[in-house]
Amino acid sequence: MRAHDERDGALRWGVLGATSYIATHLMPAIAAAPGCALTAVASRPERAGSARDVGRAFGATAHPDYASLLADPAVDAVYVPLPNTEHVDWTLRALAAGKHVLVEKPLAMDEDGCARVEKAAEAASRTVMEAFMYRFHPQQSRAAEILASGAIGELRLVRASFAFRIESGSGNIRLEPALGGGATWDVGCYAVDVPLLFFGQAPRRVSARFSSRPGLDVETSAVATMDFGQGRSAVVDYGIDYGPRAAYELQGTRGTLMVRNAWAMDGEDGVITVLTQDGGVREEIVPAANHYRLQVEAFARAVCEGGPAPMSLAASRRTARVGSALVASAAAGGAAVDTSDEASEGP
Ligand SMILES: NC(=O)c1ccc[n+]([C@@H]2O[C@H](COP(=O)([O-])OP(=O)(O)OC[C@H]3O[C@@H](n4cnc5c(N)ncnc54)[C@H](OP(=O)(O)O)[C@@H]3O)[C@@H](O)[C@H]2O)c1
Structure with missing residues (x-):
């Protein structure tokens, strides 16, 4: 896997969903992590105003839907804090768009979902990690x-x-x-x-x-x-x-x-x-x-150094x-x- 190195500049993050908990916990963490930049956020079309508000607060581009954020070439890594049923699908879509993915727990609600993500991450040469912050x-x-x-x-x-x-x-x-x-x-x-x-x-x-x-x-x-x-x-x-x-x-x-x-x-x-x-x-x-x-720093380090994610997908599959x-x-x-x-x- 080619590492995202310093010549590429900061690791640019996009966030799917402008949720309040995430806006007060994860987004500030991404914005503050060395070598990381929070560049984009997306909401579903019916909640476009939320993405605009959160985007303004962080100086990030607001996208009118999730697919548009995934198509943004100014995003290297995507954070997925959606309802649990959406995690596998949007992780697979982000991988297909060439992004690295930090996905909220549970990555999947069955072992098969984890295995599908594992296979897609390997095929795309991208890093995926489940967000067990503790x-x-x-x-x-x-x-x-x-x-x-x-x-x-x-x-x-x-x-x-x-x-x-x-x-x-x-x-x-x-x-x-x-x-x-x-x-x-x-x-x-x-x-x-x-x-x-x-x-x-x-x-x-x-x-x-x-x-x-x-x-x-x-x-x-x-x-x-x-x-x-x-x-x-x-x-x-x-x-x-x-x-x-x-x-x-x-x-x-x-x-x-x-x-x-x-x-x-x-x-x-x-x-x-x-x-x-x-x-x-x-x-x-x-x-x-x-x-x-x-957690964000450890994930970004793995992406930038091309090393394994600090929490493996095998561990996610087991959980x-x-x-x-x-x-x-x-x-x-x-x-x-x-x-x-x-x-x-x-x-
Ligand atoms: N690590 C942690 O400490 C931590 C803490 C809280 C939550 N989480 C995880 O984060 C995920 C989200 O939890 P949350 O508490 O942030 O949930 P939430 O406040 O309800 O936010 C979920 C977001 O998902 C988007 N969404 C997409 N489809 C949706 C649908 N059909 N119904 C409702 N929302 C939908 C919405 O964003 P838009 O409307 O902007 O599109 C919504 O703001 C969960 O997997 C949870 O386990 C982790």
């Missing part, structure tokens, strides 16, 4: 470092929990089945990613129980277990019904590591607590960092497989569903 926060690498140091012994159990409440009738896309709503593909995929990352493999099997708030056609909370073999397990819960909660724990043979706030950082310091079997309690503060900006298996298990009343693979990726 992986780029320094507290994440610090937690991995503490685990690798042996401070808590061998990892046996991961607990991850991500939840916040979305009110019924709020019009939120997360409550709409036709737009890929539901807790699993919103907060759930983050919580699922944690044990996969720290165990460095897919579980052998998973089972899940979902609940839905009356009047809603999506699951609003879930409790899942994962069996990684050799006495290693994960317990994951997530929801858009209760909260807020955004924490995980790594339980080892000689201690426990707790990350108090893994995903909803918004400028807060990270806090990691380590409890050891001898009664030791240690709290480490990881200074606040903007994980969105760090999608486990998410789909949780849905299948819940539909089967909590029956165990096989999810094993041979792939392995460390933290």
Whole structure:
């Protein structure tokens, strides 16, 4: 793959959809990242005014529809923060237009969608990465470092929990089945990613129980277990019904590591607590960092150096497989569903 090098100038980004969260979090991150420029934004034709407003705020060209942004030769990389059902399609279209793509989680809601993107990215010699921003926060690498140091012994159990409440009738896309709503593909995929990352493999099997708030056609909370073999397990819960909660724990043979706030950082310091079997309690503060900006920088570096994306599409495929298996298990009343693979990726 030919790298986007310094002679090409800054990596020029275009954004599909002028969403408010993205305009206040990701767009400033792109605009501030060294070697990056935010040059274009697009809205659907019926919301052209939003793209114009956001474009004006960032000094970016406003396109009247997404296809027009993809045809813009002044865009090298596209960020896709659309409803979940749109991710695969617009990623494939962006690749066909010769763009690199950073796509919001979940890249796809099944393994097949990830595989199609992987194949298209390879054919187009372009970089695609799923936007799991929490992986780029320094507290994440610090937690991995503490685990690798042996401070808590061998990892046996991961607990991850991500939840916040979305009110019924709020019009939120997360409550709409036709737009890929539901807790699993919103907060759930983050919580699922944690044990996969720290165990460095897919579980052998998973089972899940979902609940839905009356009047809603999506699951609003879930409790899942994962069996990684050799006495290693994960317990994951997530929801858009209760909260807020955004924490995980790594339980080892000689201690426990707790990350108090893994995903909803918004400028807060990270806090990691380590409890050891001898009664030791240690709290480490990881200074606040903007994980969105760090994610953009890491993606841009991979594009500019022609190296692999810092989160691989194989890892995305594995997360999608486990998410789909949780849905299948819940539909089967909590029956165990096989999810094993041979792939392995460390933290
Ligand atoms: N990484 C994070 O921290 C984070 C945070 C929030 C969301 N996300 C992800 O970003 C994606 C969008 O979430 P969001 O909360 O930003 O959603 P949102 O506020 O509802 O925005 C979604 C945008 O998608 C566009 N869109 C295209 N087709 C649409 C349709 N049929 N219905 C509604 N909108 C449509 C709209 O942009 P135009 O009207 O301008 O065309 C809309 O503004 C999701 O995949 C979510 O998982 C990630």
